[in-house]
Amino acid sequence: MAQSLGRLRESPSQTAGPYVHIGLTPNFCGIGGVYPSDLGATMVNDKTRGERIGLRIRVLDGTGTPLKDALIEIWQADADGLYNSPAELRGTADPNFFGWGRCATDMETGLCAFETIKPGRVPFRDGSLMAPHITLWIVARGINLGLHTRLYFSDEEKANAEDPILARIEHRVRVPTLIAERQGDTYVFDVHLQGEKETVFFDS
C-alpha cells in the first residue's frame, strides 16, 4: 500500500428548499429585527465607479413558468475588471463596490432585480481578456446542486466574439442563452432550466 493522500470529500449538496428566504433574505420574507438588512441587497453607493445598470432576471422551469421561490446570487468585477477579493493580485478593487449581490425572485412575478454597475474585463488564464460578464449562482426548491452560469452583455458584441468561455460552447445556437438583452439602462435575462432554450450551465 502506498501512502494515503488524506483527502476529504466535499460535503454533498442538498436543495435550498422552499424556505431559503428565512436563512438568506429574512427581511424579505417578514422576519424582521434579526439582521439590520438582508445581505447583498444593495450593491452600489453614490461613490461606486462605473456605469449604473439594472438586471432583470427570471428563472423558468421546463414548462416556461417562472420560479417564484428561487434565489440568485451574482458576483462580478468592478468597472476596471478587478475583483474585491484576496485572490485579486493585480490591484485594489473599488472600495465602494463589494461585487456580490443576492436577490430572491418575487413571490408573485418571479422577477429578480439587481442594481449594479457594468463590470470591466477580467483576464482569462492565458492573459487574454474575457468579455465583461457577471457570474450567476441559482438555488431553489427542486435544484439539488446550485446552478452556475454567466450573464454576458448584448452590447459587447466584439468582446463576446473573442471570449474564451463562450468560444468553448460547441453548439453555437446555445451561445445567446448567456447574453442579456439591453433595454435602456437595464439588461433582461431569462434563465431556462430546460427545453430548447436551456441555458448553458457550467461545471467549473
Place this chain on the structure above:
Amino acid sequence: MPAESGSNRRPETGAFFQRDRTWHPPVLTPNYKTSVLRSPQKAPLSFDNTLSEIAGPVFGHAMLRELDADLIHNFARPGESALGERIIVYGRVLDERGVGVPGALLEFWQANAGGRYRHKKDGYLAPLDPNFGGCGRAISGEDGFYAFRTVKPGPYPWPNGPNDWRPSHIHFSVFGQGFAQRLITQMYFEGDPLIWQCPIVRGIPDKAAIETLIATLDMQATIPFDARAYKFDIVLRGRRASLFENRPEGN
C-alpha cells in the same frame, strides 16, 4: 488586498479541485418531484476555474451582531426564549485537503421545534413559536471553527408523496474563499430513522456521502443542565497550489 493583517501569508489563488458530481445528488431525482421540471437536461460546460470562479467575496466579522449565532434568543422577546430541545451545533469548515477554512460565512435556517417554518408558504398545522425566527449566521475562526445555539427542529410532512416527512434538519449555506466553493446543504441528526426514507436525502447516491451530512451527538461538548451538543464538519472544495503552475500556452 492582504490575506489578513499582521500575516505575511500569501493569499491562495490556485484553481479548485474538480467537483465530483457523482458524489452530489444528480440534477434529476424523480422521487423528489420538484426536480423533474427544474433539472437541466443538457451537459454542463466544463472548464478550469478562471479568476471569476477563484475569487470570492469576504465577509468580515464586523457585520455580525451578538445574537446572530443564537437562534434561541435572536428573535425572542426580551427575557424569553424559543421552545424546544436546546442544542449547540459546532464543527469546522474544512476543504478537501483537510485544511481549516477561516473567514467562511455560514448562514443557517430551520423549522421550529414543532416542525413549522416562519414562512407564508408553510401551512403545516404545528404552531409558530412567537420567540423563534429560524435564522442565524456565523463566520468561521482561524482554524475553521464555528458554533451556534438553537433548538432542535422537528420533522414535518411535505407535499411530495402522499405521506412524505422530512427528517429533522438544519439548512446550511456556506461561502468559502472562492465563489466556486459556494455550497448549500442540510445537516441531519444522528439516529433519526426518517433520514433513510427521505426522497431529498436519497437523491444522494452513495450512503457514505449521506453519512457525512449526519451530525454526531457529542456529550463532552454539552453544557450541563442547559444544552446538548452536535458536531458537524463541512467540507468545501480543495484547491491546487499555484506555486509551480506554468502559464498554459494558447489555452
